[in-house]
Amino acid sequence: MxxxxxxxxxxxxxxxxxxxxxxxLVRPPLRTESNYRVYGSDEVHVLRFIRRARxxxxxxxETRALLALWQDKSRASAEVRDIASxxxxxxxxKIAELQSMVGTLRHLVHRCHGDNRPDCPILDDLAGPKxx
Amino acid sequence: MxxxxxxxxxxxxxxxxxxxxxxxLVRPPLRTESNYRVYGSDEVHVLRFIRRARxxxxxxxETRALLALWQDKSRASAEVRDIASxxxxxxxxKIAELQSMVGTLRHLVHRCHGDNRPDCPILDDLAGPKxx
DNA sequence: TCTTGACCTTCCCACCATGGGAAGGATTAC
DNA sequence: GTAATCCTTCCCATGGTGGGAAGGTCAAGA
Numbered sequence: 001m002x003x004x005x006x007x008x009x010x011x012x013x014x015x016x017x018x019x020x021x022x023x024x025l026v027r028p029p030l031r032t033e034s035n036y037r038v039y040g041s042d043e044v045h046v047l048r049f050i051r052r053a054r055x056x057x058x059x060x061x062e063t064r065a066l067l068a069l070w071q072d073k074s075r076a077s078a079e080v081r082d083i084a085s086x087x088x089x090x091x092x093x094k095i096a097e098l099q100s101m102v103g104t105l106r107h108l109v110h111r112c113h114g115d116n117r118p119d120c121p122i123l124d125d126l127a128g129p130k131x132x
Numbered sequence: 133m134x135x136x137x138x139x140x141x142x143x144x145x146x147x148x149x150x151x152x153x154x155x156x157l158v159r160p161p162l163r164t165e166s167n168y169r170v171y172g173s174d175e176v177h178v179l180r181f182i183r184r185a186r187x188x189x190x191x192x193x194e195t196r197a198l199l200a201l202w203q204d205k206s207r208a209s210a211e212v213r214d215i216a217s218x219x220x221x222x223x224x225x226k227i228a229e230l231q232s233m234v235g236t237l238r239h240l241v242h243r244c245h246g247d248n249r250p251d252c253p254i255l256d257d258l259a260g261p262k263x264x
Numbered sequence: 265t266c267t268t269g270a271c272c273t274t275c276c277c278a279c280c281a282t283g284g285g286a287a288g289g290a291t292t293a294c
Numbered sequence: 295g296t297a298a299t300c301c302t303t304c305c306c307a308t309g310g311t312g313g314g315a316a317g318g319t320c321a322a323g324a
Contacts, residue, residue, distance in 0.1 A: 002291095004300065014301090015283065034290055036301055045259070052258045057233045060281075070255045077252035081244045084237055084254050091234050098227045101189045105220050112213045120209035122216050123202045126184045127177070136271065146272090147312065166319055168272055192310075 006039035010047035017047065025050065025064055058087055138171035142179035149179065157182065157196055190219055 007014045053063040108122045139146045185195040243253045
């Protein structure tokens with residue numbers, strides 16, 4: 001299987017497959033005589049795992065850790081759960097930040113009449129204290 | 133006022149002030165004979181505006197637009213409100229994505245007993261369909 | 265007056281993850 | 295045999311931010 005076929009089979013772009021190889025996230029595959037990368041179903045399986053981890057928002061390093069645990073038959077599930085729990089906490093922090101932004105902005109938009117008149121509480125708020 | 137003092141007064145790092153100048157977000161300030169940048173309270177005010185826009189998650193380009201509107205006394209508030217509304221929608225999309233990730237992960241973490249046994253539904257899910 | 269330390273300048277590099285594209289070789293289909 | 299499609303490596307861009315080097319400037323204190 002060439003890199004293009006592995007890409008189709010895994011959903012990971014050829015560019016990214018090469019990049020993952022470069023950073024050591026996946027092992028360098030065998031090559032043909034003409035230097036083409038050759039993949040098998042095991043490699044595709046790994047790539048799919050990576051893709052799914054990435055869609056869950058795990059960083060490359062977290063993905064690397066999960067991958068190592070996945071391939072370590074004797075690991076404790078607690079290790080995996082810790083990584084996932086930490087990641088949930090990170091995501092929730094991010095969500096709270098975004099919600100805080102949205103809350104403030106919605107309030108400002110609500111107070112901005114949004115017509116042809118120039119005064120606008122959104123800009124006033126961004127500009128800071130009125131006492132300037 | 134030197135760049136360091138402008139940084140302290142605005143909360144924008146000196147690095148970033150130079151960067152904003154480079155990308156044309158702020159005008160190049162006057163220079164002393166020895167080539168030091170010189171800032172006044174107007175420039176600091178602009179920098180504070182930028183900092184606040186950034187903390188609301190507006191991109192540099194959105195910030196640029198808001199800044200232009202802020203400095204255009206005759207603009208319609210509707211323009212400002214549109215930028216803010218679009219930004220709220222973007223943030224909400226992002227929030228929804230993150231919440232979806234969290235939802236799935238929480239479900240998986242809940243089902244993972246997290247002890248010394250190796251089997252773990254989190255990894256199983258990342259690995260994909262069982263039929264491999 | 266001289267030194268020292270804190271400031272400023274420009275320039276380059278790094279991050280993270282991804283995509284674009286060029287130049288050139290290999291394979292495949294007709 | 296030729297054309298289209300694939301592969302290879304290499305460089306560049308993104309968006310914002312920080313780190314740091316090499317060298318010039320300024321202010322305060324001995």
